[in-house]
Amino acid sequence: MKEKIGLVVMFKISEPGGAPSVIVNAIRALNKMGKEVHLLTPFKLNYARIKELYGDIKIRKTYYPNKLKSVICQTNFLPRRFMKKEFNEMMREVDLVIDIDGGYMHNFLTPENYNKYIIWRFSCVNIYSDSDWSFKRKFIEKVKTILGARTLTIPSSNHRIYAVDEWTGKEMRKNYNLNTEDIRLYPVIRVEDFFGNNNNKKNQISIFGRISPHKLIEDSIKIFAKGTSNYNDYELVIFGAATADTPEYLNKLNKLIKNLGIGSRVKIIQNPSFEDLKRILAESKIIIDSQREVSNTLTTIEAMSSGNIILIHRNSGCFTEVLKNGELGFGFENVEEGGRVLSEVLNKGDNIETKDLVERSKDFSEDNFIKRLNQIIMEN
DSSP states (O other), X not given: OOOEEEEEOOSOOSSSSHHHHHHHHHHHHHHHTTOEEEEEOSSOOOHHHHHHHHOOOOOSEEEOOXXXXXXXXXXXXXXXXXXXXXXXXXXXXXXXXEEESOOSGGGGXXXXXXXXXXXXEOSOSSOOOOOOOOHHHHHHHHHHHHHTGGGGGOOOSXXXXXXXXXXXXXXXXXXXXXXXXXXXXXXXXXGGGTTTOOSOOOSEEEEESOBSGGGOHHHHHHHHHHHTTTOTTOEEEEEEOBOTTHHHHHHHHHHHHHHHTOGGGEEEEESOOHHHHHHHHHHOSEEEEOOOSOOOOHHHHHHHHTTOEEEEESSSHIIIIISTTTTSSEEESSHHHHHHHHHHHHHTTTOSOOHHHXXXXXXXXXHHXXXXXXXXXXXX
16 A cells, blocks of 8 residues: 655745645645655745645655755756755655656666656646747746756656646647556646635626736736626736736736726736635636636636636637536637627626536545545556
């Protein structure tokens, strides 16, 4: 029986955001399963901050690089190359390692621990963005390419890969010629915390997620402006985690909002608390998501569980898989269509039922995650 589970996580989990919440919720699920959790990460954990954002978790042991090495390992470029010692130490002490996303570290495996390693892939292979707004972002991406950082994200072809959803599984085949296991390890989403929040709806629409360029928030703002041109009593709330790109990106968004003449109807909230997040979704009727070529998004599923109508780009995992190709929500291909569809939805008033959306969100609950994860642990 595998009781000690190691996780390899190369990003900060002590901050707000979708990826950190996935990991923290997974650790909490492992705690609930009675597993002893070990964590390899280049970032020191801030347990107080984690508790504030997501609640309590228990980690038996963490494996950090030393102070000098952490300077390199905390960059976005080459952390995996320099954590061999810490990786092998964890491998010796646990029964199974789940590498989040995978890449390069499988080269450190010894014959004794070769079969104690699997991969949970939930990051996109390619993130779509048509924005040319930031020279800084272009420069960073160019440096990553020069240093070969992209190649370090390719998982092992000789170990089991569990994709987070169908979209990611297809991406792995298309871009890396890698097959993934049939079972999908969908993330834990705290849908239960949002149930019953459907009686406080206002004339409010939300854009929910990290406030960063690849979310294409500008398109969602344009859709709101077009779709509510005859519904001026509707307000827009843009809320989510801030990143290093956020200040510059907000300058662009604020200019757009001013030019569209909707400034009095728009509110932007950075790094909302979980209670604020729940309140905003409870008060909102519709969520707009313009991100495309992306796997299932936690924010959309959280909005579903709070009874929000979903208006989302068709070229996304959420539309094809979660919303069953539009059976449970509404899709669009561009801003013009999005604005038209939003207007049609508003014209129907409160006649659109959201019970099926709430029911669908239950598939991503902690209990269902534990069932899937337990099956994976048993077969490895």
